Amino acid sequence: MSWDAQADLIVVGSGVAGLTAALDAAELGLRVVVVTKDAVDAGSTRWAQGGVAVVVGDIAGDTVDAHVADTLEAGGGLCDAAAVASILADGPGAVARLRARGARFDPGADGRLARTREGGHSAFRVVHAGGDATGAEVERALVTAATDRRLPLLTDHVAVDVLRDQSGAVAGLSVLDGSGRPGVLAAPAVLLATGGYGQLYASTTNPSTATGDGIALALRAGVAAADLEFVQFHPTVLYDGPATGRRPLVTEAVRGEGAVLLDRAGRRFMTDVHPLADLAPRDVVAAAITRTLAATGAECVYLDARALDGFAQRFPTVFAACRAAGIDPVREPIPVTPAAHYACGGVVTDLTGRTAVSGLYAAGEVARTGLHGANRLASNSLLEGLVLGSRAARAVATDLVGRDRQGPGPVGSPTLAVAPRGVVQRAMSAAAGIGRDAAGLAAASDIIEAAAVPRAVTDRAGVEDAALTVLAQAVLAVAGSRTESRGCHVRTDFPDRDDRWQRASSVVVLDAAGRPVVRTDALVGAA
Template sequence: MTPIDTPRVLIVGAGLAAQYAALRFAPHPVLMISPEPLGSGASSAWAQGGVAAAMDPADSAEAHARDTVRAGAGTVDAKVAQAVTAEARAHVLDLTGLGTPFDRAADGAYILSREAAHSFARVVRVRGDQAGAEIMQALTAQVRAAPHVQVLEGVMATGLVVEDGRVRGVKVARCSGGLSRSVVLRGAAVLLAGGGSGGLYALTTNPPRIRGQVLGMAARAGAVIADAEFVQFHPTAIAGGPDPAPLATEALRGEGATLINRHGERFMRAAHPDAELAPRDIVARAIFAQTQAGLAPALDTRAALGARILTDFPAVAAACRASGLDPVTQPIPVAAAAHYHMGGIATDAEGASTLPGLWACGEVASTGLHGANRLASNGLLEALVYGRRCADAIAKGLDTDAAAPVLLPDLAPAGEPDPALVARLRQAMTEGAGVIRTGAGLRCTLDTIAAIETAQPGCDALLNMTATATLIAAAALARKESRGAHFRSDHPEVQGETGERSFFTLAQARQIRAQARKEPA
């Protein structure tokens, strides 16, 4: 089929990073590619905590940067942390100007929450746990009204188009009625902002489509992927409910909620001096251990919040009701669930990838900010900072302010990924590349991924998932230490206070996978 050429910048994704970047491009024309109705299927809309920023006069960007470096377990790029936290306040003010109704006191000051590993209360929120949804609602209204933005909804990117060593466009297919045969769109540049990889795991807090496909597209095109092994597991997903698992926001623990087991014991006191406010990786492993021991970990909000949880944290209250729980009178059962991927497409300070013509921002990118263990509520902040930086960098090379709308032809339906294969992949990742890892378990996972690839070799959507899964498991196998969110029970010690970031191409990860299949279990 003949490619469709457009002078628009092609943005893959429709979450916070994608929409914030799209608005920044004005008046340069852009085309957003969104599998779901605009904003509805994005991880950003599910974010409960908020945006981390030093808004309190007693706080500072420098203190925020120090907390970021400390939480990152030795692999945060300190210069990146300093630069990002220095911009944080400006982005909160910008979102406020765009219509985000952040919680404010009577004097106009922002109401701030304290989350794990922060030395100050510095998380700007909306109605307790509604930050992501409210930010996305405000941005979506702006994007809908922006004349320079065209949105293709119900369309999924399935691959990148590389010509003469440069990314020139994307292959896209309609989502309705099953994925269809692809058509090629060629644009002025490609910006990937399509979310993370949490849905590659059987227990996750991510929206159903967020399964590493966009990272996998970049990897299959040859982009370098950084820190792939570092997957953050949120300690307090609500257990026993739907897939994806609803989230009991970390702000609940900031308000004084405690973690108990079925005997009523607070087990975090023995695990870390900060107890419930310890870094997420430590809390997640403690909860995982309680689960494995059959001790039914739970989040107890009764004394700290009581009935106030119903009004101050409505999303958590609604999720509890849907699962038949009353958080006013009952502890909330919790489990550690795949939540955020610190790894991603390696980018420079402007968001450029290692492939000419390709930029990335948001969770799909790895900028050096998060290290081995993301500081709470720094994810939305990074999306804002690099969404703007990518737009500014790409705009330098644009020379047109006008473009006709892109019209897709009718496309015949084709096959989707086999649901049984996707379920098998998610279970293999949970069992072998989850909260606690071993060399034997990772080798088994890599072997399963290879078998899944051969079972449906012509399906781009599945191959994008298995590419990302391969990178995560291969990088985890290569890192023979425990650091941050990456814990190897067969290598439980950290190798030095500071560590090295990992950088792999898919070809290198596949070599590790091939070698692992030859090694004894």
């Protein structure tokens, strides 16, 4: 075991929330180390295409209140209204700080930031970079700032367990390096910024790193998670035949610029589904595509962007992915299907990133702040990472004043239930995607339960597979308990929204045996 008693804060994850927190904490005088299990830029942030949804006050008629209203509408009645208003109000300042750190957003013809519109938004308010490479630019700017500041970046180290002292407060983090050698980092504060759990599914927009590690760490540390059943499926992922793993995203901004969805007969089907048609919220569009595929027997629908001018210049990432698949989006519609995209729920935190365990914080997709509710409004995710990453850094600085620091208790290799990843992904894709029912959820739970074997985790793959196993069990449990359809959670055996669930978030904790247990609470601020 190796020990480092010099850090004030360990940040787990190097995406937008993690690096924002690390940079802000360092500016506040804290000693910070960033731990990431892969390369520093290998997380989900770099793959975000659309942009950052933010009202900076230079577009006539658009207001923060309108952004709040759109977010609440998309969230299906489960957003925390106070959280939504608070986080979105801090958006302009967060984007200004990011630009001060070197991020370059696309300019419009009038010299102001260029804007686009995405599903669920009532205005053109999404700022973007590199056309459709916003996440890559945000990641570049933050990694450059971290490198320039010489922040300690511990790459190729996977977090195994949050360590606690005799009082129950955080005392550090146990890790494994790329060769499986164990180590311990001692610090009185740990911030989880590990992203989501798209790798629960066979087809996803998420990179291979998105295995739910942070939520699993928090659950084992005694913190609750909430809203895990609300897994957002992006409506438009490039379809080039049956495939698994990370699939190329076709950003919603393509529809925001005027592209429309067609079924195999060339008919626009979204006009009959929602007043916003092709720009309806993501859960609505993804569900409509799924119904269309089932009704027509087709493997994909089509996104017709042929009327858009300058497609290759405006959407270079999408254009390149299409051309690599032998598709010319300028001359033919793009074949698309839904794929697992974003976790609307996560570790329960307040609006500063604090959890119920002293010294443990969470920010970004890993956290459940109440911003997203039952369905995330497009491009609110990067904004949340910027705002909550900064807030969490300030919370750590405040909480560490006068706190006694103790070393962690005994450290060993945890024994965790691990099911083979392929078994988990097949079961979740079959039963817990868009359209769920009690029989399928129960069958998937039985499959994963039978395949899960307790064993010591001694490498990155073991840590990831253990996280996916407990997340799968948790998602199946809460999806089975929510007997209604709301937002991203669609029950074919309970197709209607039920007002009894209007204020209810499904909360998960681990029992003494490490199994997920569901309890239904009306969380503070639910609206």
